[in-house]
Amino acid sequence: MSEEKRVNLYGRIFIKGHILAKTGLHIGGSPAGLAIGSVDNPVIRDPLTNQPYIPGSSLRGKMRSLWEKAHGRKQNWPIGKGVNIHICEKLDDYNDCPVCPIYGVPGQLDASSPTRLTVRDVFMDEESAKQLRKQAQTDMPYTEVKWEAAIDRVTSAATPRQIERVPAGTKFSDFEMVFSVYEEKDLARFLDVLEAMQLLEDDYLGGSGSRGSGKIVFEGVAISARATRSKDGYGKEIIDCPASGSVSDLLDKKTEILTWLEEKIKIAKD
Ligand SMILES: [Zn+2]
Structure with missing residues (x-):
């Protein structure tokens, strides 16, 4: 990409709401931070409150991965532990790719415009936290410990292991995703984010999904x-879209949402 690349930010689109864990949720923390007496597979916690939270990177990573697969993109880029993701290495591919402009490519490739989607960390809802504190029966603060049988692939022997989970019914609020608009095509790309949220609801977040953990739903x-180039000043106003509800409610109103976005975020034709 040449140095003459110009980047115009036309606006930002925000998606907010809360996340409900429909089944126990296990998003792994770092074993390096293990305290004595903790479980084998701990959840990630906010060090300030000790409450489990959902890292934005987990949400975003899972949405990306499901979106890549929904589009059959080549899994060409190793990100460690035998895990590959899709990354466009050529600018031509990038421009037409359903994945990379939204979810980004590594900085060193420099074949790209800025990543469209930012997903922030989501913290436990205060009401849920209060309830879990009251419940004396949680095994660990705010969590339950589930025993699972890990099957050795060679010997077929079952070894019990512990998985720490946030209990089903726990609410996390508010999540926030921010989608930046740099070109006209981005307005339609935004709808792809809603579809990826739907894919995630139908799949699972975090670990142990095939054993029933990690079913989540986005609610409200x-x-x-916010247009960054409105006549009334530099992005003073955040305007609410009339469409709201569940992800599937929003997907039913894709056309209306797109029309609304085209009206609110004007793209210069220069
Ligand atoms: Zn790509």
Whole structure:
């Protein structure tokens, strides 16, 4: 990419709401931070409150991975431990790719415009936290410990192991995803984010999904936008989109949402 690349930010679109864990949720923490007396597979916790939280990177990573597979993109880029993701290495591929402009490519490739989607960390809802503190029966603060049989692939022997989970019914609020608009095509790309959220609801977040953990649902989802080039000043106003509800409610209103975005975020034709 040449140095003459210009980047115009036309606006930002926000998706907010809360996340409900429909089944126990295990998003792994670092074993390096293990305290004595903790479980084998701990959840990640906010060091300030000791409450489990959902890292934005986990949400985003899972949405990306499901979106890549929904589009059959080549899994060409190793990210460690035998895990590959899809990354476009050529600018031509990138421009038409359904994945990379939204979810980004490594900085060193420099074949790209800025990543469209930012996903922030989501913390436990205060009401849920209060309830879990009251419940004396949680095994660990705010969590339960589930025993699972890990099957050795060679010997077929079953070894019990512990998985720490946030209990089903726990609410996390508010999640926030921010989608930046750099070109006209981005307005339609935004709808792809809603579809990836749907893919995630139908799949699972975190670990142990094939054993029933990690079913989540996005609730009370609201969309708003801030144009960075409005006549009334530099992005003073955040405007709420009339469409809101569940992800599937929003997907039913894709056309209306797109029309609304085109109206609120004007793309210069220069
Ligand atoms: Zn790509």
